[in-house]
Amino acid sequence: MIDSDTVTGRWDSSYHAPVLVEEVVGLFEGAKEILDCTLGGGGHAEALLASGSSVVAIDRDEAAINEARERLASYETSGRFRALRGNFGEIDHFPELIGRSFDGILADLGVSSHQIDADDRGFSFRPGALLDMRMDRRAPGTAADLLNTLDEADLSHIFHDYGDEPRAGRLAREIVRRRARKPMRLSDDLVDAIRGAYGARTGPADFARLFQAVRIAVNDELTTLEKALPLLREKLQPGGLLVVIAYHSGEDRLVKHTMREWSLDCICPPRQLTCTCRGKALGGLVNKRPIKASQVEMAINPRSRSARLRAWRKAA
Numbered sequence: 001m002i003d004s005d006t007v008t009g010r011w012d013s014s015y016h017a018p019v020l021v022e023e024v025v026g027l028f029e030g031a032k033e034i035l036d037c038t039l040g041g042g043g044h045a046e047a048l049l050a051s052g053s054s055v056v057a058i059d060r061d062e063a064a065i066n067e068a069r070e071r072l073a074s075y076e077t078s079g080r081f082r083a084l085r086g087n088f089g090e091i092d093h094f095p096e097l098i099g100r101s102f103d104g105i106l107a108d109l110g111v112s113s114h115q116i117d118a119d120d121r122g123f124s125f126r127p128g129a130l131l132d133m134r135m136d137r138r139a140p141g142t143a144a145d146l147l148n149t150l151d152e153a154d155l156s157h158i159f160h161d162y163g164d165e166p167r168a169g170r171l172a173r174e175i176v177r178r179r180a181r182k183p184m185r186l187s188d189d190l191v192d193a194i195r196g197a198y199g200a201r202t203g204p205a206d207f208a209r210l211f212q213a214v215r216i217a218v219n220d221e222l223t224t225l226e227k228a229l230p231l232l233r234e235k236l237q238p239g240g241l242l243v244v245i246a247y248h249s250g251e252d253r254l255v256k257h258t259m260r261e262w263s264l265d266c267i268c269p270p271r272q273l274t275c276t277c278r279g280k281a282l283g284g285l286v287n288k289r290p291i292k293a294s295q296v297e298m299a300i301n302p303r304s305r306s307a308r309l310r311a312w313r314k315a316a
């Protein structure tokens with residue numbers, strides 16, 4: 001059981017306010033060992049530890065690992081918590097995880113509030129921020145690199161596919177035109193290009209959506225998720241639960257389709273007369289529809305408005 005103040009910020013920190021904590025803890029009730037693929041500020045991890053589970057957690061951002069290790073030091077000392085730096089898309093490459101499986105796996109996708117708030121990380125459109133946006137600062141390719149080197153068609157694809165921008169070509173053309181005179185370096189350069197492409201009436205909502213599209217490309221977030229989902233399923237024990245919280249429609253669609261496909265008995269083409277596939281569902285959906293934040297949580301934590309939680313249980 002978890003008390004009602006879970007929803008009102010008990011697990012928040014100045015680093016990040018986790019969403020749907022009560023729902024996550026409820027879904028994982030009784031799980032002994034949980035893999036948290038997106039540690040962030042450690043809010044979900046702490047709530048799960050407090051409910052009695054042990055947690056191994058991953059983050060590709062060194063700042064998140066340091067923050068959460070400090071917060072969860074007592075659990076680390078007692079051997080119930082361990083933090084590993086790396087990309088959950090490469091879960092099969094972590095030496096510490098070879099041969100291990102879990103009762104529960106959580107992936108709370110996207111970025112933490114800290115990443116957005118820290119100007120030197122370059123995720124935000126606040127004036128003067130360097131266009132960086134890498135979650136892992138060891139990785140090559142900042143947002144500026146991408147905006148200065150991709151061709152017009154690739155830029156257009158990013159704004160269209162990740163930013164739901166119907167007139168993506170216009171922005172791609174504007175960026176290519178501007179960067180020929182002066183390379184893109186600061187948040188202001190991208191904001192000016194957006195205004196140049198779509199007019200002065202564009203505002204923070206457009207900047208947020210189009211900056212998010214660049215962030216998704218810089219961190220290869222959709223491809224990583226697509227590659228990771230089957231690997232995470234493999235890491236589940238029979239009867240184990242995978243919980244994914246997505247904040248972007250493209251990510252949520254991918255999670256929905258993947259979990260649905262895993263839940264079908266037959267995945268042969270519709271006209272094929274004899275079944276030649278696995279012939280048996282790999283597991284089942286816990287909820288038909290995604291779980292969303294309550295009105296109360298949305299009022300307290302606006303970030304929770306776009307959260308969609310989907311859960312899938314592996315066959316026992």
Ligand SMILES: C[S@@+](CC[C@H](N)C(=O)[O-])C[C@H]1O[C@@H](n2cnc3c(N)ncnc32)[C@H](O)[C@@H]1O
Nearest residue numbers: 018038040041042043044059060061087088108
């Ligand atoms: C929404 S935050 C997680 C917040 C966390 N649940 C909490 O309670 O504070 C997402 C975190 O996942 C990390 N992340 C995103 N994609 C990742 C990936 N492919 N591999 C590892 N970490 C990732 C980000 O660096 C960020 O810290």
